[in-house]
Amino acid sequence: xxxxxxxxxxxxxxxxxxxxxxxxxxxxxxxxxxxxxxxxxxxxxxxxxxxxxxxxxxxxxxxxxxxxxxxxxxxxxxxxxxxxxxxxxxxxxxxxxxxxxxxxxxxxxxxxxxxxxxxxxxxxxxxxxxxxxxxxxxxxxxxxxxxxxxxxxxxxxxxxxxxxxxxxxxxxxxxxxxxxxxxxxxxxxxxxxxxxxxxxxxxxxxxxxxxxxxxxxxxxxxxxxxxxxxxxxxxxxxxxxxxxxxxxxxxxxxxxxxxxxxxxxxxxxxxxxxxxxxxxxxxxxxxxxxxxxxxxxxxxxxxx
Amino acid sequence: xxxxxxxxxxxxxxxxxxxxxxxxxxxxxxxxxxxxxxxxxxxxxxxxxxxxxxxxxxxxxxxxxxxxxxxxxxxxxxxxxxxxxxxxxxxxxxxxxxxxxxxxxxxxxxxxxxxxxxxxxxxxxxxxxxxxxxxxxxxxxxxxxxxxxxxxxxxxxxxxxxxxxxxxxxxxxxxxxxxxxxxxxxxxxxxxxxxxxxxxxxxxxxxxxxxxxxxxxxxxxxxxxxxxxxxxxxxxxxxxxxxxxxxxxxxxxxxxxxxxxxxxxxxxxxxxxxxxxxxxxxxxxxxxxxxxxxxxxxxxxxxx
Numbered sequence: 384x385x386x387x388x389x390x391x392x393x394x395x396x397x398x399x400x401x402x403x404x405x406x407x408x409x410x411x412x413x414x415x416x417x418x419x420x421x422x423x424x425x426x427x428x429x430x431x432x433x434x435x436x437x438x439x440x441x442x443x444x445x446x447x448x449x450x451x452x453x454x455x456x457x458x459x460x461x462x463x464x465x466x467x468x469x470x471x472x473x474x475x476x477x478x479x480x481x482x483x484x485x486x487x488x489x490x491x492x493x494x495x496x497x498x499x500x501x502x503x504x505x506x507x508x509x510x511x512x513x514x515x516x517x518x519x520x521x522x523x524x525x526x527x528x529x530x531x532x533x534x535x536x537x538x539x540x541x542x543x544x545x546x547x548x549x550x551x552x553x554x555x556x557x558x559x560x561x562x563x564x565x566x567x568x569x570x571x572x573x574x575x576x577x578x579x580x581x582x583x584x585x586x587x588x589x590x591x592x593x594x595x596x597x598x599x600x601x602x603x604x605x606x607x608x609x610x611x612x613x614x615x616x617x618x619x620x621x622x623x624x625x626x627x628x629x630x631x632x633x634x635x636x637x638x639x640x641x642x643x644x645x646x647x648x649x650x651x652x653x654x655x656x657x658x659x660x661x662x663x664x665x666x667x668x669x670x671x672x673x674x675x676x677x678x679x680x681x682x683x684x685x686x687x
Numbered sequence: 688x689x690x691x692x693x694x695x696x697x698x699x700x701x702x703x704x705x706x707x708x709x710x711x712x713x714x715x716x717x718x719x720x721x722x723x724x725x726x727x728x729x730x731x732x733x734x735x736x737x738x739x740x741x742x743x744x745x746x747x748x749x750x751x752x753x754x755x756x757x758x759x760x761x762x763x764x765x766x767x768x769x770x771x772x773x774x775x776x777x778x779x780x781x782x783x784x785x786x787x788x789x790x791x792x793x794x795x796x797x798x799x800x801x802x803x804x805x806x807x808x809x810x811x812x813x814x815x816x817x818x819x820x821x822x823x824x825x826x827x828x829x830x831x832x833x834x835x836x837x838x839x840x841x842x843x844x845x846x847x848x849x850x851x852x853x854x855x856x857x858x859x860x861x862x863x864x865x866x867x868x869x870x871x872x873x874x875x876x877x878x879x880x881x882x883x884x885x886x887x888x889x890x891x892x893x894x895x896x897x898x899x900x901x902x903x904x905x906x907x908x909x910x911x912x913x914x915x916x917x918x919x920x921x922x923x924x925x926x927x928x929x930x931x932x933x934x935x936x937x938x939x940x941x942x943x944x945x946x947x948x949x950x951x952x953x954x955x956x957x958x959x960x961x962x963x964x965x966x967x968x969x970x971x972x973x974x975x976x977x978x979x980x981x982x983x984x985x986x987x988x989x990x991x
Binding site: 397398399400401404405423424426427429430431447449450453454456457460461464465482485486489490491 | 760
């Protein structure tokens with residue numbers, strides 16, 4: 384099966400701890416890498432997760448708190464040292480554009496590749512990026528500053544050719560792509576063999592939704608409903624609900640409630656407050672509502 | 688003995704590896720912390736080394752390549768979240784001032800403490816900072832951009848009081864500080880007891896010199912001569928001398944030669960190129976010239 388897998392580079396929250404890096408993740412879709420947020424240390428964590436820098440062409444930033452974006456300038460700087468030539472696309476809230484440009488002008492003179500900045504309207508659910516593998520949509524969130532999540536929808540894969548049928552009907556190789564794309568086969572004596580008999584369906588297209596940082600938004604169900612994996616922040620335990628509300632964060636219980644109500648297949652929680660020495664308490668709380676919950680962890684790889 | 692010790696937070700060079708963080712160190716002088724360079728991840732590494740954020744009031748930046756300064760904005764941001772009120776002094780090449788201010792304005796609005804920026808003239812050997820514990824001097828270096836090292840000279844400690852002599856002469860407690868500061872004691876019958884008989888000398892003042900990044904500069908001997916510990920970059924093996932010269936870096940052999948010719952007590956080498964999987968080769972090369980060489984390593988603590 385073609386790759387659609389998530390690697391957690393960092394899942395701590397704003398304050399550094401000995402246990403976590405700041406927020407960053409990489410989604411691998413068919414060997415193309417999509418980074419979501421880029422906290423300090425993300426480039427180091429990419430190395431540790433053995434993710435290839437050259438396969439990363441898109442970075443999506445949820446919001447401009449440092450623990451979600453301070454690693455970007457270092458990553459770009461390293462790409463420059465490595466002689467990168469392919470453009471890097473940065474999708475982020477609009478006001479980041481000029482700041483990023485100032486930092487590039489100061490720290491990264493003479494790059495051999497372009498940084499293409501794509502402003503994201505965090506207040507709307509819109510298509511942010513599309514290529515042959517995925518469609519990426521923004522998910523409006525509510526945090527102390529402009530913030531959005533990202534929804535990755537894999538594009539339908541072509542069906543698999545049935546080698547036995549191809550051999551049986553002596554179908555030439557040059558026809559295979561046509562058949563995959565839906566063309567029926569007509570034998571020499573005029574018999575029509577429907578393409579569905581010559582192929583087996585591809586695995587269903589997969590989807591991943593990333594929601595961090597945000598207060599609890601039950602309405603997100605309509606956007607993330609049924610995804611294969613939902614990452615949702617769970618900064619606090621529900622006993623710290625007041626603190627969660629004050630800081631526009633979510634509790635583990637709330638994240639799990641959203642997962643349950645959205646009928647997602649699995650939930651991964653992260654963005655843990657530094658106050659919890661052992662995050663198993665967050666996992667336990669979430670699982671009490673939604674069993675298919677996993678705890679984010681640095682360098683964890685989740686096959687979707 | 689009062690503390691004078693160095694903690695290595697990161698000793699890699701520009702390209703990230705799974706083995707090293709970017710350059711940063713902390714010198715602890717009598718429980719005051721002085722940070723030298725602040726590469727990405729320095730705040731995390733401070734946590735891991737159990738160094739107290741609140742004891743850090745001065746950061747010295749050698750030059751403005753990212754692997755020596757990209758961690759500063761994250762560190763400052765964290766100080767803000769922790770409610771710091773004490774000013775933080777940043778000593779760095781002059782042109783960093785306006786860039787730092789732009790980043791602060793964008794990412795760190797409403798800090799409850801001041802960032803005091805002190806431009807450093809990297810072309811001159813001058814006093815950069817002085818307090819009750821240390822004098823800090825710049826050390827002009829030669830790199831691809833403006834760059835200087837830093838020389839830390841501990842101030843003389845007061846001598847130790849000899850408790851037995853104080854008791855013998857019935858000297859009141861209120862006189863102890865005067866005696867430590869050089870006043871003799873006169874007994875009731877007029878006998879003068881020289882303060883040197885009432886005290887034992889303090890340990891000699893210590894010194895630490897940091898030199899990174901730079902090409903080999905034999906002339907540095909006059910500035911770092913006799914220091915207790917010299918940190919010097921040793922990015923390359925001497926067999927890669929040409930690459931070292933092109934990039935304005937130093938080989939392990941050259942660093943050790945400088946240490947030997949400067950009659951320093953010990954040498955610590957760091958800023959290792961990512962090309963060496965096992966840095967023991969750098970250590971071996973340096974020790975062939977200067978035996979008292981140690982290899983920098985993340986979270987290594989060196990008591991000087």
